[in-house]
Amino acid sequence: MPEGNHSTFTEEMKQGVYQAIHTRRDIRAQFKPDPIPGEVLVRILEAAHHAPSVGFMQPWNFIVIEDARMKEAVKGSFLKAHEASAELFDESKRAAYRSFKLEGIVESPVNLCVTCDRSRFGPVVIGRTTQREMDLYSSVCAIQNLWLAARSEGVGVGWVSILYPKDLREIFHLPPEVVPVAYLCLGYVTHFPERPELETAGWLPRLSLKEVLFSEEWGNRTGRLHEILERQKRNQPSKEEF
Amino acid sequence: MPEGNHSTFTEEMKQGVYQAIHTRRDIRAQFKPDPIPGEVLVRILEAAHHAPSVGFMQPWNFIVIEDARMKEAVKGSFLKAHEASAELFDESKRAAYRSFKLEGIVESPVNLCVTCDRSRFGPVVIGRTTQREMDLYSSVCAIQNLWLAARSEGVGVGWVSILYPKDLREIFHLPPEVVPVAYLCLGYVTHFPERPELETAGWLPRLSLKEVLFSEEWGNRTGRLHEILERQKRNQPSKEEF
Numbered sequence: 001m002p003e004g005n006h007s008t009f010t011e012e013m014k015q016g017v018y019q020a021i022h023t024r025r026d027i028r029a030q031f032k033p034d035p036i037p038g039e040v041l042v043r044i045l046e047a048a049h050h051a052p053s054v055g056f057m058q059p060w061n062f063i064v065i066e067d068a069r070m071k072e073a074v075k076g077s078f079l080k081a082h083e084a085s086a087e088l089f090d091e092s093k094r095a096a097y098r099s100f101k102l103e104g105i106v107e108s109p110v111n112l113c114v115t116c117d118r119s120r121f122g123p124v125v126i127g128r129t130t131q132r133e134m135d136l137y138s139s140v141c142a143i144q145n146l147w148l149a150a151r152s153e154g155v156g157v158g159w160v161s162i163l164y165p166k167d168l169r170e171i172f173h174l175p176p177e178v179v180p181v182a183y184l185c186l187g188y189v190t191h192f193p194e195r196p197e198l199e200t201a202g203w204l205p206r207l208s209l210k211e212v213l214f215s216e217e218w219g220n221r222t223g224r225l226h227e228i229l230e231r232q233k234r235n236q237p238s239k240e241e242f
Numbered sequence: 243m244p245e246g247n248h249s250t251f252t253e254e255m256k257q258g259v260y261q262a263i264h265t266r267r268d269i270r271a272q273f274k275p276d277p278i279p280g281e282v283l284v285r286i287l288e289a290a291h292h293a294p295s296v297g298f299m300q301p302w303n304f305i306v307i308e309d310a311r312m313k314e315a316v317k318g319s320f321l322k323a324h325e326a327s328a329e330l331f332d333e334s335k336r337a338a339y340r341s342f343k344l345e346g347i348v349e350s351p352v353n354l355c356v357t358c359d360r361s362r363f364g365p366v367v368i369g370r371t372t373q374r375e376m377d378l379y380s381s382v383c384a385i386q387n388l389w390l391a392a393r394s395e396g397v398g399v400g401w402v403s404i405l406y407p408k409d410l411r412e413i414f415h416l417p418p419e420v421v422p423v424a425y426l427c428l429g430y431v432t433h434f435p436e437r438p439e440l441e442t443a444g445w446l447p448r449l450s451l452k453e454v455l456f457s458e459e460w461g462n463r464t465g466r467l468h469e470i471l472e473r474q475k476r477n478q479p480s481k482e483e484f
Contacts, residue, residue: 004433012258016252021293038466043260054403056440056445063459065458126445127401130327130404137423148387151259165373173461203297209287213287215306216305225280
């Protein structure tokens with residue numbers, strides 16, 4: 001039996017975890033140009049690298065981008081993708097869509113391309129045999145680790161998904177077996193917005209946990225957790241609810 | 243401009259975030275039958291529900307499973323998938339594969355199916371227009387939030403991916419537009435293993451961050467972060483390295 005890790009968490013340490021989760025935001029408009037010290041970047045990249053991965057295959061790579069020309073190339077891909085995307089929205093929503101600031105590629109001091117090497121350690125991977133997408137999901141776990149570690153360091157992160165993966169492949173010379181999973185912008189911020197910007201703008205409401213929680217099977221909103229949520233709602237009538 | 247959130251993190255709170263990240267494990271063999279209080283489950287589910295989501299679409303649902311019959315049905319799917327998977331490994335590795343304990347479905351007090359409703363809030367979602375898989379990735383971010391919150395509560399989590407998604411659809415009556423993203427086992431543990439079990443068993447080595455980190459483009463291992471990692475390696479020669 002492997003030696004155990006009996007680390008426990010003080011109340012303040014637990015509070016740190018929950019505060020990182022609840023105050024993390026997708027940052028687009030609040031980047032400051034201040035450089036991020038290398039030691040801070042290494043800490044948050046180590047956090048990413050210690051994510052869970054299917055069959056321990058660690059399929060991720062992290063490409064750190066600080067060169068303005070590389071950022072401009074990615075910004076070009078965004079502008080194309082953003083314009084094509086606007087056409088997909090109903091006319092009634094298109095002006096609102098166009099008004100949103102959806103990326104901070106050039107303003108943020110550091111960009112990061114997170115990839116998934118689907119060939120790492122060979123074709124047969126424990127746990128990827130019946131769900132082929134598990135390796136991509138591992139890279140996403142690394143991104144969320146990075147996002148929370150960054151938040152605790154006061155570093156904002158924005159995930160730019162309005163891009164053509166083909167462009168990222170070309171710009172960063174990715175081999176064919178490597179998938180670009182995320183393009184992130186990192187930097188210190190003027191502030192972390194109190195709420196997600198699309199919520200503040202009235203684009204979509206925050207759902208309540210009650211709405212998305214089921215017991216035993218799809219659609220069943222009964223059980224002990226729903227009773228607790230009902231009680232919490234009665235005791236906090238002013239709490240934001242959908 | 244939305245009101246800012248200026249929460250800062252004390253050193254101890256930051257330590258909490260990093261400790262959750264570095265001591266989190268995929269738990270299969272260490273589950274204790276002790277029940278998880280509802281209030282704890284609600285806290286870690288709220289953590290999941292506060293993950294980032296593409297276009298703020300919050301595509302996830304959480305099905306909490308405590309009924310032994312439901313667990314047995316999922317265990318049946320695992321056994322089929324595990325046996326079929328074993329055949330895919332080279333004969334030289336098959337015995338080792340079969341020797342691993344890869345799930346704790348029945349022993350863990352709580353199971354959780356995390357899904358992605360690809361139709362939520364309509365067909366056109368901000369940020370999903372050029373990368374269709376972004377909604378699935380949002381559900382994965384929720385899973386990683388949950389995993390870290392659970393770790394800070396002393397609750398172990400194991401992700402069971404050796405399952406047929408078709409079986410999960412049938413067992414939990416998922417609508418066609420809903421994808422089962424993860425099946426998780428949750429419970430208190432005898433201990434959190436010091437290292438990932440596949441590393442301890444010698445199945446695969448832990449890569450170093452240096453190996454997976456590039457500057458500006460694929461394959462470029464130069465730059466200020468590599469210099470820091472080199473320096474750290476020289477100063478800590480005993481540090482685990484691949």
